[in-house]
Amino acid sequence: MKTILLLVLTLNLYSADIKQAMLNFYENKRYENACNLGFNSFKKYKKDEEFLSLYAFSCLKADYIDRLALPIARLKFSEEARANSAYFSVIFMQKKLLYHALLDEYDLSRFTLPTTDYILSTVFDLYSKLGKHKRRTLYLFDDPTNEKISYKLYLQKEYKVAKMVIEEYYDTMLIKRHIYW
Amino acid sequence: MLNVRDLERRWLRYKIKSYLPHAVIVASLVIISASLYIYSSSASPKSKQADAAQTPHSVHVKQKTASAPQEPEALPARQLTQQAPQQPKKPLHVKQSHSTPVETTALEEKQTSSKPVVLKPSMDFIKKMRSASGEYYMSEIEPPKEVVLDAPVRKKPKKKTVQKTKKTQVIPEPSLAKKKIVIQRDTTLQDLKDVERRFQKSNKPALSLFLAKQYYMLGDYKKAYNFALLTNQLDKKNETSWLIFSKSLVKMGQRDLAVKTLKEYIKYSHSQNAALLLENIETGKFQ
Numbered sequence: 001m002k003t004i005l006l007l008v009l010t011l012n013l014y015s016a017d018i019k020q021a022m023l024n025f026y027e028n029k030r031y032e033n034a035c036n037l038g039f040n041s042f043k044k045y046k047k048d049e050e051f052l053s054l055y056a057f058s059c060l061k062a063d064y065i066d067r068l069a070l071p072i073a074r075l076k077f078s079e080e081a082r083a084n085s086a087y088f089s090v091i092f093m094q095k096k097l098l099y100h101a102l103l104d105e106y107d108l109s110r111f112t113l114p115t116t117d118y119i120l121s122t123v124f125d126l127y128s129k130l131g132k133h134k135r136r137t138l139y140l141f142d143d144p145t146n147e148k149i150s151y152k153l154y155l156q157k158e159y160k161v162a163k164m165v166i167e168e169y170y171d172t173m174l175i176k177r178h179i180y181w
Numbered sequence: 182m183l184n185v186r187d188l189e190r191r192w193l194r195y196k197i198k199s200y201l202p203h204a205v206i207v208a209s210l211v212i213i214s215a216s217l218y219i220y221s222s223s224a225s226p227k228s229k230q231a232d233a234a235q236t237p238h239s240v241h242v243k244q245k246t247a248s249a250p251q252e253p254e255a256l257p258a259r260q261l262t263q264q265a266p267q268q269p270k271k272p273l274h275v276k277q278s279h280s281t282p283v284e285t286t287a288l289e290e291k292q293t294s295s296k297p298v299v300l301k302p303s304m305d306f307i308k309k310m311r312s313a314s315g316e317y318y319m320s321e322i323e324p325p326k327e328v329v330l331d332a333p334v335r336k337k338p339k340k341k342t343v344q345k346t347k348k349t350q351v352i353p354e355p356s357l358a359k360k361k362i363v364i365q366r367d368t369t370l371q372d373l374k375d376v377e378r379r380f381q382k383s384n385k386p387a388l389s390l391f392l393a394k395q396y397y398m399l400g401d402y403k404k405a406y407n408f409a410l411l412t413n414q415l416d417k418k419n420e421t422s423w424l425i426f427s428k429s430l431v432k433m434g435q436r437d438l439a440v441k442t443l444k445e446y447i448k449y450s451h452s453q454n455a456a457l458l459l460e461n462i463e464t465g466k467f468q
């Protein structure tokens with residue numbers, strides 16, 4: 001009996017420790033670490049909505065958009081969870097549509113979709129405004145809200161898969177590179 | 182002697198047998214086509230019957246609503262029984278007729294409002310997690326712009342220059358209960374001079390690059406050019422210093438030299454950022 005109690009306590013402590021560790025990583029902007037930690041311990045805490053939300057935001061900030069699929073499906077039992085699930089699903093859909101458009105010249109101008117404050121949404125909106133056009137190797141967009149911020153969109157073709165790259169510039173200085181596939 | 186009659190009979194049987202497969206094929210084709218024809222012909226009259234049955238039903242309904250005591254004497258019993266199973270169709274039919282104007286107005290509204298809906302996430306769960314973690318996570322870590330360390334020990338008076346890009350404030354700890362760690366970046370000239378002294382002692386390209394960036398941000402393009410040049414001499418592979426070097430040249434009015442430098446750097450490094458900057462300089466986007 002004592003051993004069982006000890007096991008339960010250590011497991012609970014371990015679980016709290018993982019969430020705390022993820023939160024620490026997230027607060028310190030180490031999103032990739034938080035996302036990987038959540039990915040490794042997903043099976044154990046898949047019913048915990050706080051864990052799912054934190055995991056999803058960490059992966060979003062680390063540009064692992066495909067990892068949002070499971071949290072999108074599982075976040076449904078509270079209003080906040082449903083709102084976040086809708087938010088992630090929009091980004092996920094926009095990423096897939098943009099990838100399809102870049103590779104297959106799919107016309108995105110027909111759609112009127114919700115948008116978000118995430119960079120992929122901004123680039124998606126700017127790309128869809130171009131309408132039907134010939135495929136280009138490189139796209140340059142200026143941020144409509146800030147003149148100094150610009151975006152560069154192109155495909156990086158590798159051996160098995162083509163990767164979609166979005167580069168964020170502040171006054172021609174590269175701030176961050178986002179890679180999606 | 183040959184038995185001619187027997188031979189003729191046998192020949193006849195043989196002939197019939199030889200034609201038999203053809204006859205079977207033709208007969209099957211005829212049967213299939215006939216059945217298809219009958220099926221198609223039976224389907225069209227059924228639909229006509231259905232329409233004919235519905236119209237008297239709708240008329241029948243109208244008559245009922247208009248005057249209740251009137252009995253449907255015109256409709257025979259058989260039609261009434263046939264209409265009974267059709268009754269469930271009525272609400273669907275009515276609903277469809279009413280829904281089309283609503284749909285059109287909704288579509289019109291959608292078309293007029295072309296602004297996309299912006300979804301925003303909810304971060305309340307992080308506050309809950311922090312409160313659940315207790316005293317371990319009391320201090321709030323703010324974003325790097327407003328993150329401030331405790332006041333430094335040195336008591337030198339700070340001269341505030343006109344070209345300050347960021348405010349410097351030292352916030353003392355209010356009480357033991359609320360411990361806030363506040364870090365502020367100091368970008369005054371005094372601090373830059375300190376960094377310069379450190380660079381003169383150590384000759385590290387990271388320090389010269391930092392100085393080049395800071396002077397560029399402050400608008401002192403000559404110093405930015407100098408430190409970028411020093412960085413390039415120490416570390417030729419540093420792309421950022423080459424970009425700042427070129428941009429400083431453009432700001433000082435030496436556009437041609439900047440373009441030439443960038444072209445040579447692009448030949449050596451094939452840098453995309455340098456190519457982008459060159460394009461911006463040549464097109465006039467960057468001045």
